[in-house]
Amino acid sequence: MNDFESARDEFKALKNMVYLNWAGLGPLPSSAKIAVEELLKNIYEWDNQYVSEAISSLQDGAKGQIAKLLNTSPDQIAITGTNTTQGIQTAFEAIRPKSGESIVTSDMQYVLTEAELQKWRDRGVDIKVVKNRDGVYDLNDFQRAVDKTTRAVFVDSVTWINGYKFDVPELSKIAHENNAFMITDSIQHLGQAKMDVEKSGADLVAGSAQKWLSDWLGLGFLYVRRKVIEELERPYYGYKNTEEPDGGWHTYFTLTDREQFPEFKFYSSDARKFEYGGSLYNMPGLTALEKTLKLINGIGMDRVQRRVLELKHELLEGLEALDFEVLEPYEEKHQSGITTFRMGVGRKKEMEVVEKLNSTGYAISYRAGGGLYGIRVSTHYVNNSDDIQSLLGALKSLRAKAGVKRN
Template sequence: MIYLDNAATTFPKPEEVYEALDYANRNLAFNAGRGEYQQSTEAFNLIQDTREKLASFVNRDANEVVFTSSATESLNLIINGITIESGDHVYVSPFEHNAVMRPLKLLQEKVNFELKVLPFDKVTWEPDLDSIKNEFALYHPKAIFISHISNVTGYVVPYKEIFEYGMQWNSINVLDCSQSFGVKNPNNLDLVNYLVFAGHKSLYASFGIAGFFKLKNDYLKVVKAGGTGSDSLNLDMPLEKPYRYESGSPNIVAIYGLNKSIDWLKNNDIENKEEELLQYLYGKIKDIDRIEIYKPEEKLPFGILSINLDGYKSDELAEILNEDYDICVRSGYHCAPLVHDFLDSKKYNGTVRVSINYFNNSDDINVLIDALNSL
């Protein structure tokens, strides 16, 4: 099998992660900090250590890290916690995932707010900053949601100026780093209220662990409540972060796997390896007849190349690659409902997404290229 669906989840994981998951299941699977015994204390300390390691990627405080089960859960907690009200204006980029769009749509059914798509140039893919600035002046942004890297195209979205304009109107800025955190880390976090990460993607950890950074002291309502292991007679959630937003038993097994994946990431140059392999892929694929590549005019994306081949729907091409060549790619709309109008890819029923990781190599790419050339 040649696995080129790493934008969905990275595979394989580092061997250190597999070993950590097995060790944690056998030796650490206790309720962290909720028992007066050594194993419970050890589990609690490992969770705190993992917070510190995550925070070190972006030079932030460990107590800003809130653990959840998935980026989707993180975004639901944020969207339902920031108090969007009737008449508010919420902005999204054309590249947003349904982990943003569906919770916003669900909330919109209860609260009559305006959902607006930020304008981006379809050739350069750059944001139309003049139009955005004017739009914000007319319709002040309550919240702005931007994916750091598009899960469909690998485009690194330039969010800095957009967030800066939004802050002039006290916008709540949410940066979804599910596709980037750990490998290609964001900067300018003084402009960001909430940063979302996913363990099973660019952090090379397992399913079941993700979270968000609460980077500012703005108010976030509690929308998920339960036990935290302390002050149990108090029916209110604790005020102290991150525990205010972490009800239920923490997934110590997945967290320990994440702890070890972070060590691995910091000991290997993942970003450069992925950039070099993407350049190799693009250099090979751009000369194939009938190929359509979805990228900005003058930039290469990161880790992902979305394509189509004239004469095939996206699912047809992906099925051929799987059945005849044992190549795993993703086809369709990739849980991103807006970007396909931007790309004009609905005529193909979406795109074929080729996404690489550290464990891929040029031989994998060569097999893919040979397969596409044969069609």
């Protein structure tokens, strides 16, 4: 078995069905399932030693793997709850735009980060939206939108609608030339396409584990560039970003002469500054993520990305042979594992096709946004040619049933 086959072997879901919905949610591999079961057993039986060490060891393990994925250091990674939205909210609270300033974004942003932008719009921040042109973006449009009022440029570095991959280094240059921050929502990027955050120029990169990192238990994180950590606001105050008092928390909790409002010291020079809440993280999520990332990092993002695109190109060839309309950025540097297309039978029938496929063992989805819509298929490194050919065969026969006979 080669590396890809043995990684595939860990996914029971891929044995049960043709799973091509990683842009939706990602099933767990067996190594993650086993580790989470071990965690639950230790909590259930209360292994004191295990439990007292778990918080820091699980956190360090997962942060180390996230840092490896992003080619950065763990001290620039904050754990931000269970999802991307919390990372994005943290990023905006950290840059804290003021009334009269602007945010430049795209028209294919994920719907629920639009809610965060609405908050800032309600506070007098101008939200400028750059439109796609037939599924692709022109950097000149961003150049024109960014000016001295811009507090940040904010994009989904791979869009959830058609998988367009932004040239983040070039976009960062535009932002930085205007003293603006570069923020990305990279949940659709990380794990399937390479992102070297140090070279990307991005200042804040939010991600989460439930899709391409195949950890549906949920774990959100935020990369914060070291250079900007000190100048950003501390969004929250709590256990996680407060320095331990002399002698550690355990001693502190026993002090009878403890002051009611002491001068707490807060982390200020690493990404813990942006963490929030009490003592626990999502422990199952951390446990699973360390394992799922070991699989991806073990193979290496260069090879993972090549495999994802190889499968995508096989899919594209098949879609072209079926004469389907692909909403695709055909320049390879903008391509990702997400492929969106129309069958030429109308939106309603296409949605019925997706429903039919979902009920017969194919995981795919239908998405619309930025004036685009279509069937969304996402290919990951653990898929194979059989998955692609099986889907293409099913699409061909369902199109024939939908009454359009071509090829």
